[in-house]
Amino acid sequence: MPPEYVIIHQQVAPHVAHISLNRPKELNALNLQLMGELRDALKALDADDNVRVIVVSGNEKAFAAGADIKEMANKTAIDMFITDQFSTWDAIKKIRKPIIAAVSGFALGGGCELSMLCDMIVASETARFGQPEIKIGVMPGAGGTQRLTRAVGKALAMEMVLTGRFITAQEAMKAGLINKVVPVELYLQEAIKLASEIALLSPLAVKMAKEAVLKSFDTTLEEGLHFERKNFYLLFAAEDQKEGMQAFMDKRAPVFKGR
Numbered sequence: 001m002p003p004e005y006v007i008i009h010q011q012v013a014p015h016v017a018h019i020s021l022n023r024p025k026e027l028n029a030l031n032l033q034l035m036g037e038l039r040d041a042l043k044a045l046d047a048d049d050n051v052r053v054i055v056v057s058g059n060e061k062a063f064a065a066g067a068d069i070k071e072m073a074n075k076t077a078i079d080m081f082i083t084d085q086f087s088t089w090d091a092i093k094k095i096r097k098p099i100i101a102a103v104s105g106f107a108l109g110g111g112c113e114l115s116m117l118c119d120m121i122v123a124s125e126t127a128r129f130g131q132p133e134i135k136i137g138v139m140p141g142a143g144g145t146q147r148l149t150r151a152v153g154k155a156l157a158m159e160m161v162l163t164g165r166f167i168t169a170q171e172a173m174k175a176g177l178i179n180k181v182v183p184v185e186l187y188l189q190e191a192i193k194l195a196s197e198i199a200l201l202s203p204l205a206v207k208m209a210k211e212a213v214l215k216s217f218d219t220t221l222e223e224g225l226h227f228e229r230k231n232f233y234l235l236f237a238a239e240d241q242k243e244g245m246q247a248f249m250d251k252r253a254p255v256f257k258g259r
């Protein structure tokens, strides 16, 4: 059965796939079905050799306005424990190819957390990022206290998490949460452009570099440097390393094959 709440667009540019969240009436509120479909789509694209970079977007009005409050409202702690919704998020964290979030409109609660689970964020000028869970009697549960704090620092993260204040795309840019702000009519195009630039590079080097950058969030400097060095050495086993360095010396563009 095709997914109901995500649309998969293959090859929107060479080696670039695009997944759009598709629950527009609910501002792409992330119910369990949508998150499951998103995980399945990402895993399929991660396993597809024709795809090197993945763009995830919502629509102009909303990237995602958070977890589905109506679905959660009557749950007990034991329901939440049994459902184990965060195993889906853990699976998305394991995707090895770069994921670029193309964000326009609301990126709130779980929506902001989903954008931060991606590797880079391209935003439209209309984007609003926030962790408003505090206003409905809870707190962030999918990385909002951790990834946001690492990205923007304690002062702004504390303010956003404790007051629920939304920040604009410009403020997010200044704080280091996102990579780029562009006019709304260009945000998806810009995200695909950034993805295309990465898709020209060695997919092996890209995956190993992503892995090493993410490692820096989980480890000491010493262990991180050690991990980085191992990946660096490992890349010398690839044809792409020979091709990349030979092309430099030949003064021509390299052609990377991912081997």
Ligand code: HXC
Pocket: 025, 026, 027, 029, 030, 065, 066, 067, 068, 069, 070, 106, 108, 109, 110, 111, 132, 133, 136, 139, 140, 141, 142
């Ligand atoms: C369920 C939602 C929703 C949500 C919007 N809708 N956000 N449904 N869960 N998170 C629904 C509304 O009920 C409404 O449907 C429709 O989408 C349009 O929303 P409106 O409120 O009418 O739009 P607007 O007035 O433009 O306000 C937009 C908004 C507001 C500011 C984004 O919708 C809002 O505050 N939403 C909730 C944001 C939030 O608190 N997110 C955090 C959720 S907790 P109906 O049919 O009623 O008209 C969370 C925890 C994460 O994310 C844990 C890890 C996953």
